[in-house]
Amino acid sequence: MSSPEHAFQELANIFASRDNKVLEIEIIPPSLGAAFLQDGCAIGTTKKTLIQAYTVARQLFFDRLQPMTEDDLKAIHQSDTVITEIMLLFDCEHLTACNWRKRRLCTAMASSVAATTLLLFQTELTLMSSYQCSPLHRHTKSPTLWHHRLWVLGHLLRMQTWSTPELLSLQRSELDVVLRAGELHPKNYYAFSYMRQLGVVLTDAAEDEDWNTESARSVVDRVIDWCLANPRDISGWSFAVHVLEDIPSEDIQVQALGKVTRFALSVGWEGESLWTFVAQAASQFGLEDTVNAIMIPLGRNVSAQGSQKRWHTWLGLARAYWAQNGNG
Template sequence: MSRSLDSDLLAHLEADDHNQICKDISALLTNLPENELLEIEFLGKSHPLQPGVNYLRDGTAVAIPKLRLVQAFFVARQFLQAYHKDSRLNSSEVMAATAVLLLMDPEHLTAANTRKRLLISCLENSETGELALRREKQFVDSLLTSRLYRHAKSPTLWSHRRWLLHLFTVHDVVVDLHHDIKNVVMIAGIRHPRNYPAWHHARCLVDRDLELAHSIVADVKEFCLKNHTDISSWSFLVYAINKIENKQDRRIVGSSIFAEVLGITDSLRWISESVWTFLRTIATVGLISDQQFESFVAVNKKLASITVETSDQWKTLDSARHWCEKYRPPTGSKMAA
């Protein structure tokens, strides 16, 4: 494959003011709207902009040409390298440069770690520490919920967010974890289906506050029903149910959700492995009655009977039934605590 650039692209690269492009894009990422997240998209060659126009913006919606971002990336990388040689450079400019680097490459560990060091320094030497924390969270959440496939599932960005929440705790800054699951994790789950890093982050949020488990299951259930092939979200729903501390509440919630999901599965003839993994798991952890278990087996057999036996779907149903028959508590026993 040829690595040569076409003449039009070379002309653009030579004519543009790369420093100004970097300043414009970094300003976009640092001067965030009040209490709102940016919705970022990239523009391809099919959407050229006029010279001097480095992005499009309508409210919180932003579109940046990929070429402009690449140009800004090289300038930002040079600035970060200069900072590592001379740490006396302006910290706000360094933060702006790292924002561009992470927008271009969400796995840029050097940029993420530089932001950590600068943020810690800001918290130690400034009275505006809470504002700095919230601004950083706003920036990271904008990347995680953007319409950028790699960013929504970036292990580096999710790790950075967990680290950031730890700082919130250390500095006694309140965070609405329920809001975070609904408006960050779930949005990232929509942007990138089967988003395991996002739902793993949701587990971390529940572990920080176990009372969250009871309040979030209804929202997670709705998400799962709307995205029924997303096994990561179903897995988190099981986790959240099992984290409900009160045993009676856990049985009631688990049994109710199981009955609703089983009914919808029967009605819509869902044979997705994701759904049946959820049903199988709930059926074997002692949260449902014997009557519900019998209904589970009946629906399983019904759907298996109308599914071609050589298909993967039939194997999924057959596996679910045999798993439950193996691990289900003995018939007639009381529901487990």
């Protein structure tokens, strides 16, 4: 049986040797007979072992890292930073630990060379990804971690000049993180809210006047495909509408809405989230006739006020379509 000190040291070694890689951390059942399992960047630890490591980390934090002057933070060693990493692994809402990391990064900005500071912020970003892309109970939907990630990204964007292709690449990589978090925790309001907020930050950093259009074009297919793979997720569908709002091209809106409608008709999908997207997008972008043309292909005389159609109205038309053409 491992002691708390041993559990802490095991986790500390893993975080200290992480470099800039993203870990995938999972709580494993004690029946596997091991306190730790590691296969490359995949880490497994039991809940008991994590609790033991946290108790040691918390004690060290208040003994060694609180309070700290700015001079102390300048001289902080890597072995001390893993203390807060273990604390946040156990308790993702530990504001004191998270704020300590912000203070450390702010001190580095004021005292370190630009290249060193840039690396610290990039490493902080991959640490957040290690939490938010791992099958952990609370981290994927933690408001504290998503707010911290946005804070890190905001400073990272101000440290250097970004070209439009670089910003688009960053946006896509952040979207991958959000969608992974959405898969791990369905209806992940916090993750998709982060993506909306990031859009504002990226717009401020972009020099291209057409940035909003370019960024929306860059991610719309990925978002729609994710929603079709997770059709019950209302947070994803709401974000899809948000993305389509930034595209002035009606052709792309028509293509996206048509793809969703045809998918629903082909598989016989009756879920509220998808049809809410159809109703909202059709009304918001003035595409009721487009959806009608797909759902009423035989020229039947079906009249309804387009702007007043709600999701169950469209579902009713879909059921009529299935009754005449077969469900799926």
